[in-house]
Amino acid sequence: MSDTSQPRLALTDLSKTYDGSTPVLDGISLTVGAGEFFSIVGPSGAGKTTLLRCLTGLMRPTDGQVTLDGIPLSEPSPKMSLVFQEYTRSLMPWASIGKNVALPLRARGVPRAERTSRVAKVLAEVGLSGVEAKYPWQLSGGMQQRVAIARALVTEPEVLVMDEPFASVDAQTRMDLEDLTRRLQQDHRMTIVLVTHDIDEAVYLSDQIAVLSKNPARLVEVVDVPLGAERDQIHTREMSTFADLRGRILRTIRDVQTQPV
Amino acid sequence: MSEATSTLLWRPTGGVKLRQVGLAAAGFVVWLGLWQWMTTTGPMADTDGLPTASRTLSSTLELAGSSQLWSSLGTTLWLVAIALAFAVVAGIAAGVAMGFSPVVSALLDPISQVLRPIPAVVWLPLLLMVLGPAPELGIAMGFLGGVWAVLVQAQVGVRDIDPVILETSRAMCLPRRLTLSTIVLPSAVPYFATGIRISAAFILMLVIGAGILGGAPGLGQLILVAQQTGDPARVFGLVLWSGLLGLTFNSILTAGEALLRQHRGGR
Amino acid sequence: MSLRSRVALGLVVPVAIVVSYALWSANAASPYFPPLDVILTRFRELWLFDLVSSDVLPSLKNLGLGLLLAVIAGIPCGAILGRIRWMGEMFGPLLDFWRSVPPIMLIPPLVLILGIEDSAKVTIIAVGSFFPVCVATADGMRQADPTLVDAARAMRLGPLKTMVDIYLRAGSPAILGGIQIGLQAAFVLMVASEMLAAYRGIGYLTMQAQVTFDSVTMWAGTLLLALLGFTANAVFVAIRNRVLSWHTGMRVSRASS
Numbered sequence: 001m002s003d004t005s006q007p008r009l010a011l012t013d014l015s016k017t018y019d020g021s022t023p024v025l026d027g028i029s030l031t032v033g034a035g036e037f038f039s040i041v042g043p044s045g046a047g048k049t050t051l052l053r054c055l056t057g058l059m060r061p062t063d064g065q066v067t068l069d070g071i072p073l074s075e076p077s078p079k080m081s082l083v084f085q086e087y088t089r090s091l092m093p094w095a096s097i098g099k100n101v102a103l104p105l106r107a108r109g110v111p112r113a114e115r116t117s118r119v120a121k122v123l124a125e126v127g128l129s130g131v132e133a134k135y136p137w138q139l140s141g142g143m144q145q146r147v148a149i150a151r152a153l154v155t156e157p158e159v160l161v162m163d164e165p166f167a168s169v170d171a172q173t174r175m176d177l178e179d180l181t182r183r184l185q186q187d188h189r190m191t192i193v194l195v196t197h198d199i200d201e202a203v204y205l206s207d208q209i210a211v212l213s214k215n216p217a218r219l220v221e222v223v224d225v226p227l228g229a230e231r232d233q234i235h236t237r238e239m240s241t242f243a244d245l246r247g248r249i250l251r252t253i254r255d256v257q258t259q260p261v
Numbered sequence: 262m263s264e265a266t267s268t269l270l271w272r273p274t275g276g277v278k279l280r281q282v283g284l285a286a287a288g289f290v291v292w293l294g295l296w297q298w299m300t301t302t303g304p305m306a307d308t309d310g311l312p313t314a315s316r317t318l319s320s321t322l323e324l325a326g327s328s329q330l331w332s333s334l335g336t337t338l339w340l341v342a343i344a345l346a347f348a349v350v351a352g353i354a355a356g357v358a359m360g361f362s363p364v365v366s367a368l369l370d371p372i373s374q375v376l377r378p379i380p381a382v383v384w385l386p387l388l389l390m391v392l393g394p395a396p397e398l399g400i401a402m403g404f405l406g407g408v409w410a411v412l413v414q415a416q417v418g419v420r421d422i423d424p425v426i427l428e429t430s431r432a433m434c435l436p437r438r439l440t441l442s443t444i445v446l447p448s449a450v451p452y453f454a455t456g457i458r459i460s461a462a463f464i465l466m467l468v469i470g471a472g473i474l475g476g477a478p479g480l481g482q483l484i485l486v487a488q489q490t491g492d493p494a495r496v497f498g499l500v501l502w503s504g505l506l507g508l509t510f511n512s513i514l515t516a517g518e519a520l521l522r523q524h525r526g527g528r
Numbered sequence: 529m530s531l532r533s534r535v536a537l538g539l540v541v542p543v544a545i546v547v548s549y550a551l552w553s554a555n556a557a558s559p560y561f562p563p564l565d566v567i568l569t570r571f572r573e574l575w576l577f578d579l580v581s582s583d584v585l586p587s588l589k590n591l592g593l594g595l596l597l598a599v600i601a602g603i604p605c606g607a608i609l610g611r612i613r614w615m616g617e618m619f620g621p622l623l624d625f626w627r628s629v630p631p632i633m634l635i636p637p638l639v640l641i642l643g644i645e646d647s648a649k650v651t652i653i654a655v656g657s658f659f660p661v662c663v664a665t666a667d668g669m670r671q672a673d674p675t676l677v678d679a680a681r682a683m684r685l686g687p688l689k690t691m692v693d694i695y696l697r698a699g700s701p702a703i704l705g706g707i708q709i710g711l712q713a714a715f716v717l718m719v720a721s722e723m724l725a726a727y728r729g730i731g732y733l734t735m736q737a738q739v740t741f742d743s744v745t746m747w748a749g750t751l752l753l754a755l756l757g758f759t760a761n762a763v764f765v766a767i768r769n770r771v772l773s774w775h776t777g778m779r780v781s782r783a784s785s
């Protein structure tokens with residue numbers, strides 16, 4: 001969208017091969033502009049999580065480079081937060097929700113009083129006021145996911161990276177969380193990178209969508225989503241642009257999969 | 262009493278590799294080297310009662326050629342085997358009965374929960390008074406220390422049986438005897454194996470302890486005599502032998518248990 | 529089964545034991561098995577509270593101090609062995625070897641080096657309970673969920689905070705299990721080292737009574753030791769259950785869902 005400044009996040013020629021196996025990622029290059037909602041879609045097992053681990057600095061790519069605001073990234077950056085695919089397992093079962101959400105603040109040495117108030121604020125933002133004293137395993141899956149999102153937001157990151165965050169919640173919760181994410185992105189002017197294998201979800205939420213192939217994952221195309229800033233679960237999904245984009249991406253993925261390698 | 266009593270830290274994954282064997286050997290060399298240095302030029306050079314590493318090693322090797330060591334080891338293992346047999350029979354009988362019947366459980370559970378956490382050394386003076394420094398002392402101590410692990414595992418094993426299977430057997434109107442012998446006991450076998458492994462480790466410890474504290478025959482008695490005759494190198498050599506014995510013993514039991522579980526496709 | 533009938537049944541065996549012992553010791557008059565009231569009288573004379581400060585408290589102090597030292601040394605050592613791969617591969621087997629030495633076997637050599645003073649007893653207890661704590665901690669390092677470890681890295685939690693807040697907490701069920709075994713070893717070593725070489729302590733007094741055929745004192749000592757062994761474990765279990773309430777809660781909620 002905004003090509004004026006340098007991209008917030010840029011991947012150049014990213015490749016990854018795990019020890020002694022075939023390549024998982026093969027020469028992936030993309031750029032994500034500041035304030036953009038960027039989705040990455042691809043079939044299950046394509047290497048989406050691998051890509052995210054590389055672009056957050058959790059794992060070194062075999063080849064290629066990731067830059068955040070023009071600076072090469074080799075380890076996790078304080079400007080970035082991450083919501084994991086296995087969000088349940090990313091929370092500490094021995095700590096209360098309050099302590100879980102406060103952990104990244106403790107990592108930064110934020111004083112206790114400020115921690116408490118920021119945790120309360122961010123929990124209110126995700127619609128979970130007053131659960132600070134509860135433990136993760138006392139909450140439903142959807143609520144745990146909100147906690148994981150709150151923990152990612154509490155540091156006010158510039159870039160929020162999410163790995164299939166809504167894959168294992170029921171349909172209604174899923175819609176709520178989608179709208180919550182979209183609203184938070186607008187409110188905080190955040191850049192969001194979202195991985196999903198649900199094309200509808202990607203179209204509904206994103207400004208741009210990157211489509212990956214499988215075995216190894218290559219970038220097939222990047223699709224612009226001109227659906228405007230305001231999205232609505234009913235109206236947006238009824239728009240013809242929505243249906244067109246959805247069909248186009250599904251077709252692309254099908255073509256890639258049926259092609260002989 | 263926990264599982265961790267006899268599992269090993271060293272669990273090479275995907276087969277033992279040269280690197281791991283080398284590093285493990287290096288660990289022992291570092292330890293012996295440090296010991297040798299400490300006792301020759303280092304800060305513990307003139308410590309009474311602490312032999313050098315080389316003296317200890319040569320005494321350990323010497324012991325390998327002494328019939329005394331082997332007959333003591335044999336006696337210890339023999340006592341362990343007898344105590345284990347008693348512990349297994351009594352432990353499984355009581356544990357299965359407690360797991361299977363609420364009445365037996367109510368009858369025996371309280372007393373078992375009171376006696377179980379009491380370390381068996383406590384009973385040593387009492388047993389020594391009754392039995393004297395005899396082989397029976399080692400057997401009795403071993404039994405008292407080892408019976409609980411089998412009992413608890415048997416109890417848990419019977420209680421953990423899939424309720425669906427039990428319902429099925431009820432639906433088929435199997436008599437209780439048959440349910441016990443065809444369903445309950447077979448499915449609890451892996452638990453018995455775990456109980457036996459943990460129990461055996463305790464029993465070995467206590468049979469040796471009965472030798473040191475009460476003069477019951479075996480390895481413990483041998484070290485007691487070496488200490489009383491003031492032969493530090495022999496004392497340390499015997500300690501190394503007991504470690505070797507314990508390690509071998511635990512490895513065999515752990516492997517046996519794993520084999521059994523694998524064979525039965527259990528957990 | 530109702531609670532009342534459970535309690536009633538639970539009392540059957542203890543009552544039967546006490547009654548049959550009382551009847552038997554009254555009739556047989558065996559020197560080994562003095563009547564119950566005689567034992568209890570001696571128990572009161574000795575332990576309430578004449579010898580408490582001279583023979584009971586010092587032993588318990590040795591126990592506590594030794595175990596504390598073992599925990600202070602064992603947890604960092606275990607953490608290093610569990611987290612640094614080559615260290616674990618190098619010293620894991622050595623540790624396995626030393627842990628396989630029956631704790632009581634450590635008494636003769638350590639008495640030869642250190643003597644029979646209280647400081648020697650503390651060392652014996654510390655050495656014997658160090659191994660289970662260390663091994664359990666090393667094992668506990670494997671319990672941290674990789675996703676959680678990644679999350680900690682992503683939020684740039686420092687290495688020390690990650691160790692304390694993630695690895696040690698995730699491993700705490702295993703570590704506390706190790707400390708419990710350590711406590712058992714410590715108790716055994718406290719009693720055994722007093723039985724073998726000491727000039728005071730409950731273990732010493734009980735063993736002396738056995739040697740001098742003072743069966744009443746021996747019974748009174750055995751009773752106290754059993755009581756202490758039981759209590760030590762019960763106190764530990766209570767503390768552990770408090771510390772691990774999250775763990776039980778989590779397991780219950782997972783099992784029911």
Ligand SMILES: Nc1ncnc2c1ncn2[C@@H]1O[C@H](COP(=O)(O)OP(=O)(O)OP(=O)(O)O)[C@@H](O)[C@H]1O
Nearest residue numbers: 018019021024043044045046047048049050051197
């Ligand atoms: N640590 C690893 N070591 C070796 N291979 C791995 C590792 N992690 C992932 N892989 C392999 O890389 C490929 C891509 O895995 P990845 O988890 O990135 O896929 P994904 O697109 O996130 O899948 P999903 O949609 O199921 O989350 C898979 O074939 C997987 O087996």
Ligand SMILES: [Mg+2]
Nearest residue numbers: 048049050085
């Ligand atoms: Mg994935």
